[in-house]
Amino acid sequence: MERLTALFLMTLFLAGCGAIPAKRTDAPLRGPATTTIAPNPQARQCLARLGQEGSNFTPLPDKYYGAGCSTLNAVNLNALQGDAAQFSLSNIGPVTCPTANTLAGWARFGVDRAARQLLGSPLQRIETMGSYSCRNVAGSGRRSAHASAQAIDVSAFVLADGRRISVLDGWSGGSSAEREFLRMVHSSACKRFGTVLGPDYNAAHRNHLHLEEGGSSFCR
Ligand SMILES: [Zn+2]
Known part of the structure; x- marks a missing residue:
């Protein structure tokens, strides 16, 4: 955490003294293109908030993969x-900062x-x-929120007493009690995320909750 804070402060400092170019360079679309710019004020604010709330994360450089796919203002959580302890996460990969905050x-x-x-x-x-x-999105020509790191598929919860409650x-x-717990976390996700899809939506979601940041409210 200390290292992250130091890294973050250094980024702010460098951005503040103009050592990092403020303009995004035109990214070539062959292979993942990485930008080296400082995050914009909104992005910085989001990272600051994520840190203030106690999340342990690594900010990632913006990447464009072409074909409408990117990881912008993303972090590794x-x-x-x-309230009392930290929770670990398994297998999560990059998520945008606002999505990380909602999570x-x-x-x-x-x-x-x-x-x-x-x-x-x-x-x-x-x-x-x-x-x-x-x-x-399965069966459509539309890019999934996963293509911009704004969606997370949650499959199970492990408790401090060793119990593992999987969606499947x-x-x-x-x-x-476990069924009630899963329905409660599903409905509380609906209050925070834009789109939440679970086992009642379709068979493709029998083993996870799809949690998607922003957009219109859709809860199934
Ligand atoms: Zn999903």
Whole structure:
């Protein structure tokens, strides 16, 4: 965390004294193009907020992969802060900073508190099936929010007492408390994310919750 703060402050300092060019260079579209610019004020504000809230993360350089796919103002999330302890994340990959902030709020106020209230144990880890992926929405010609690192697929929750509640096994097959927990975290995700898709939406989502930042509100 200290190293991250130092890195972040250094970026701010360099940006402030003009050592980093303020304009985005035209990125070639062959292979992932990386920009070396300082984040814009809005992006910096988001990173600052993510740090203030206790998330442990590494900012990533902007990358354009062509074909409408990019990871801009993205971070690698190592851990999120809860009321008492941090939560780890597995397999997550790059997510945009606003998406990371939304995830952090949901993990703390939606998931961890629900776990303690309904299952009697705090959250320890959120397992995911990834975030960034250059692909279309299934069966459409439209780019998925995964293609811009604005969506995360959450597959399971591991509690401090060792229990693992997966969407696949728990949604219909778990104990009544586990089923209630999964529905509660699903509905609290709907209050924070723009689009949330789970097992009740279709068979493709039987094993995960698709959490998508921004846009119109769609909760299934
Ligand atoms: Zn998804």
